[in-house]
Amino acid sequence: MISFQKFTEHHVPKIDKHLSFQINSIEAPSILKEAMNYSVAAGGKRVRPLFLLAVLDVLKVEHCEALTVGSIIEMVHTYSLIHDDLPSMDNDDYRRGQLTNHKVYGEALAILAGDGLLTYSFGELSRLKTVPAEDKLDLIRLLSLAAGAEGMVGGQVLDIESERKLISVKELETIHINKTGALLSYSIEAGAILASADEKTKKSLTDFGYHIGLAFQIQDDILDIEGTTEILGKTAGKDVASEKNTYPALLTLEGAKSKRDWHYNLAILSLRDITKEPGLLDEMATYIVNRNK
Amino acid sequence: MISFQKFTEHHVPKIDKHLSFQINSIEAPSILKEAMNYSVAAGGKRVRPLFLLAVLDVLKVEHCEALTVGSIIEMVHTYSLIHDDLPSMDNDDYRRGQLTNHKVYGEALAILAGDGLLTYSFGELSRLKTVPAEDKLDLIRLLSLAAGAEGMVGGQVLDIESERKLISVKELETIHINKTGALLSYSIEAGAILASADEKTKKSLTDFGYHIGLAFQIQDDILDIEGTTEILGKTAGKDVASEKNTYPALLTLEGAKSKRDWHYNLAILSLRDITKEPGLLDEMATYIVNRNK
Known part of the structure; x- marks a missing residue:
């Protein structure tokens, strides 16, 4: 098995x-392309495309357009x-270490650069060459749900609405399930679609995605306290300065870590329904909860 | 033939x-839905869905999801x-007569309300029930091109870039072909897809769309001078106050009107390739260049 580090470097x-x-x-x-490219080229961990590629790796499926969908x-x-x-x-003022x-x-x-990136993404999915039409429509439908008012955009609204209000852990969870999760x-779902995975495998991967998404966000909150601006970029x-609702704020730092590990364990457990042996997704999950940026 | 006014009222x-x-x-x-609905429910002329419906009417095709695509x-x-x-x-501060x-x-x-509307639209196209998969993918691909960096978003960028600069009529045309056109x-293309129109008809409708889009924008510029805030909403x-590049500014008011009519005539001409008798699209085109709001 290729290690996660090598997988990432590759x-x-x-x-x-x-x-x-x-x-x-x-x-x-050209100025619009420059602005779009500025943020896209700023690096970042590329966690989402790596997850998609790791799903295909674990399911032992090669797909020539995996990189395209991951980049989208x-x-x-x-x-x-x-x-x-x-x-x-x-x-x-700063993101990924640059303005x-x-x-x-x-x-x-x-x-407008944001609008352009979002709009382009849907078009690019519709143009995939080797993916069956119904699968492309599934990829588009699910992206719209994940990114839109019923997902990410909705989560951002809930986040704004909760500012300077005391909310429950359950409410915080709803924000993050939508905003980041x-x-x-x-x-992960997109990887399963490209791999033509069966329903049982898709269900296990969805469970994995749910738990690792929450673990990811909790670690983000922890890093706001334990990380440094230099490493984080x-x-x-x-979060603390702006009295933001975070897991450490609601559960203490120790409580947040314990909740992160709980989700991590459930994520790992759902992977065992797919393969008996730990693989790349296990390694990615471990990276997610141990990362320092 | 049903009159355009009756068609609109219906x-x-x-x-x-x-x-x-x-x-x-x-x-x-709920606050996000409220914000999305606030602008969507503000009325407006509904020119774009009416164009789609008029294309189907002229091609004598009924489609049970025409209203869905028009609304998208x-x-x-x-x-x-x-x-x-x-x-x-x-x-x-004001749009369609309200804040x-x-x-x-x-x-x-x-x-976020804007982001939500855009993202929802692509998902809704993917969910159409009675449109063949390949046609849905065409609708998505073409919407992405028309609305994105290669179309509307790009046009808005060009518009911003041209502020307080003297530009040529050709440059102004490029802005509007993208921004509004x-x-x-x-x-109009979407109507042709829903109607499964042949390539020749599609080409004539595309020409019609090109010219009527420009005529529409020129009339918009003219209304900024000749219209009233009360009627326009x-x-x-x-435009004049902000020294915006407009057709009247570059061509004089009379020159703008003459250019508008030139595009109107070419729009009408391309319709004659589809039907010998003038129909709803002719009436819509006439409305576009004569409207006072």
């Missing part, structure tokens, strides 16, 4: 290259970061 | 009702208006 440059190729292929005003999900993720960072939202999009290109162009889970301690 | 309430039904069916935070296009149009009105873009979305719900929610033409004279 695939991340390919993902980066493919993203750059996709943006370059768009016929659009990364674009949708990047659009959401650009819009979330805007002054009227989280008002962040946020609106700090460089201004608010108008940042909004939905698109992360989608990357974004301002550490911002 | 269909606009149905479009409004269907839009409201669609938004209500979304499972999302109206949602994408509404998303673009919400984002265009933002303080960092056109900074408009703009961000004036009521704040910028963050306005951006692309989605208007899409509504948005601030008249704003």
Whole structure:
């Protein structure tokens, strides 16, 4: 079995290259392409495409358009970061270690770069060459649910609504299932669709995606406390400073870690329904809860 | 033949009702649905869904999901208006005779309501029940091109870039072909797809869409000078006040009218390749260039 580190080292440059190729292929005003590319090329962990590729690896399926679909999900993720960072939202100056999009290109162009990335993603899914039409429609339908008002956009609204209010752990969970979990889970579902996985496997992968998505977010909250701005590439301690509802704030740091590990264990458990032997997805899950950025 | 006025009176309430039904069916935070619905329910001329329905009428095809597709296009149009009105873009306070979305719900929610409408639209196209899979993928692909960086979003960027610069008529045309024309033409193309029109008919309709889209925009520019805020439902004279590049500014008012009529005539001419007798699309085109709001 290839190690997760080697897997990452092998695939991340390919993902980066493919993203750059996709943006370059768009016929659009050069300043818009530049703004779209600025945030897409800023790096990041590429967790979502890696999850998609890892699903295919675990299911022992090769798919020549996996990189394309993975890159599309990364674009949708990047659009959401650009819009979330805007002054009227989280008002962040740094992201992935560089100035946020609106700090460089201004608010108008940042909004439009996000709009452009989102809109392009759906078109690109419709153009896949080797995926059956019904599967493409499934990929589009599920992306719309994961990224839209019923998923990520809805989660962001709940997050804004909960600011400076005391909310319950259950309410916090609902925010994160939508805001971060939905698109992360989608990357796993998309891998299962490309692999033509059976319903039982899809169900196990969906469970895995649900739990690892929550573990991912809890670790994000923990890193806001334990991480450093330098390593994170974004301002550490911002959640505490802005009295944001986070897992550590509601459960204490220890409580948050215990909840993270609980979700991690359930995620690992659902993988055992697919393969007896631990594989790449196990390693990715372990990375998610141990990462320092 | 049913008159365009009767056609409008018959269909606009149905479009409004269907839009409201669609938004209500979304499972999302209530404040987000409210913000999405606020702009969608604000009325407007519903030109794009009416064009789609008129294409089907002219081609003598009934389609039980025409209203759904028409409403989807109206949602994408509404998303673009919400984002265009933002303080960092056109900074408009009024739209369709009521306060703009961000004036009521704040910028963050306005951006997210737009994002939600756009994302929902692609999902809704993927869910059409009676349209063949390949046609649905065509509808999605073409919507992505018309609305995205290669169309509407790109046009908005060009528009922003041209502010306070003297541009040529050709450059102005490129802006409008993308900013307004692309989605208007899409509504006509979408009608042709639902009608399973042959390639020759599609080509004639595309030509019609191209010219009527430009005529539409030129009339918009003319109305900024000749219209009143009360009838327009948005601030008249704003283009002149902000020294915006418009057809009247570049060609004089008379020159703009003559260019509008030139495109109108070419639009009408392309319809004659489809039917010898003038029909609803002729009437719609006439309405477009004579409207006072």
